[in-house]
Amino acid sequence: MELQLRMLGTGGAFSTRYANNNALMTIGDFTLLVDCGVTAIRSLHEMKVPLTSIDGVFITHQHADHIGGLEEFAFQMLYVYRQKPKLFVPSTLRNVLWENSLKGGMINPEAGLNSLDDYFEVIEIAEGSAAKLSEDFRLEILPSEHVRYKSSYSLLVNDRLYYSADTRFNRARLEELHDRGVRYFLHECKLYGAPGVHTTLEELLTLPEELQEKIQLMHYSDDMENYIGRTGPMTFLHQHELYRYPLD
Numbered sequence: 001m002e003l004q005l006r007m008l009g010t011g012g013a014f015s016t017r018y019a020n021n022n023a024l025m026t027i028g029d030f031t032l033l034v035d036c037g038v039t040a041i042r043s044l045h046e047m048k049v050p051l052t053s054i055d056g057v058f059i060t061h062q063h064a065d066h067i068g069g070l071e072e073f074a075f076q077m078l079y080v081y082r083q084k085p086k087l088f089v090p091s092t093l094r095n096v097l098w099e100n101s102l103k104g105g106m107i108n109p110e111a112g113l114n115s116l117d118d119y120f121e122v123i124e125i126a127e128g129s130a131a132k133l134s135e136d137f138r139l140e141i142l143p144s145e146h147v148r149y150k151s152s153y154s155l156l157v158n159d160r161l162y163y164s165a166d167t168r169f170n171r172a173r174l175e176e177l178h179d180r181g182v183r184y185f186l187h188e189c190k191l192y193g194a195p196g197v198h199t200t201l202e203e204l205l206t207l208p209e210e211l212q213e214k215i216q217l218m219h220y221s222d223d224m225e226n227y228i229g230r231t232g233p234m235t236f237l238h239q240h241e242l243y244r245y246p247l248d
């Protein structure tokens with residue numbers, strides 16, 4: 001069994017070169033879109049991935065580079081393809097995702113479209129245990145500290161691949177997961193400046209060498225090329241490339 005990954009984009013929120021940091025993960029016959037930002041629909045088109053080939057969408061948090069394409073995804077699925085896609089959403093985000101982010105553009109009482117459930121088959125994911133998205137695809141959500149007092153999540157897939165999404169540096173979590181046998185770490189990276197709500201390259205470079213060797217960097221700024229050769233054993237993820245991660 002393997003996880004196949006293609007990043008729709010690998011850029012930070014203000015990147016114009018690398019598109020929003022959204023991921024397509026396939027295990028067996030199930031394909032999950034992790035986050036659906038402003039650039040997601042265009043990226044999928046460039047990758048020749050039909051919207052109908054996506055079996056479900058998962059949302060990590062409410063910033064536009066992670067949910068800004070969800071309205072178009074929902075409208076296309078409803079009005080073009082007449083399908084109701086699965087939306088996997090952390091329990092703490094379900095209500096605010098609709099009330100504070102999507103409702104303004106998507107509510108349409110005349111058409112009977114009044115809630116998230118009218119567009120999606122909503123499947124809430126709770127913290128604390130892995131959810132089975134399919135026979136082969138297990139997803140655990142790990143609360144992350146990104147913008148304080150707002151929900152955001154990192155992911156653990158099949159106990160083998162960690163996907164940080166947007167988060168401040170969390171050394172204890174990274175080392176604990178590494179000790180538990182997690183083999184692949186896809187981590188966001190702010191290449192320069194103070195950490196703020198993100199993890200900096202400087203912070204990641206303080207991790208043990210054997211952990212850094214398992215890290216691939218994402219959510220980076222447009223000057224990424226200036227940092228090639230300055231990331232220790234960590235490598236950069238590239239948009240649209242196919243990566244394969246054995247899971248056994």
Ligand SMILES: Nc1ccn([C@@H]2O[C@@H]3COP(=O)(O)O[C@H]3[C@H]2O)c(=O)n1
Pocket residue numbers: 012013014063064065147166196197
């Ligand atoms: N306290 C904050 C909050 C947000 N930001 C910037 O806004 C972006 C929102 O999307 P993001 O991908 O989380 O990156 C955030 C920061 O660039 C920031 O720099 N500081």
Ligand SMILES: [Zn+2]
Pocket residue numbers: 012013021063065066166219
């Ligand atoms: Zn982001």
Ligand SMILES: [Zn+2]
Pocket residue numbers: 061063146166
């Ligand atoms: Zn964010």
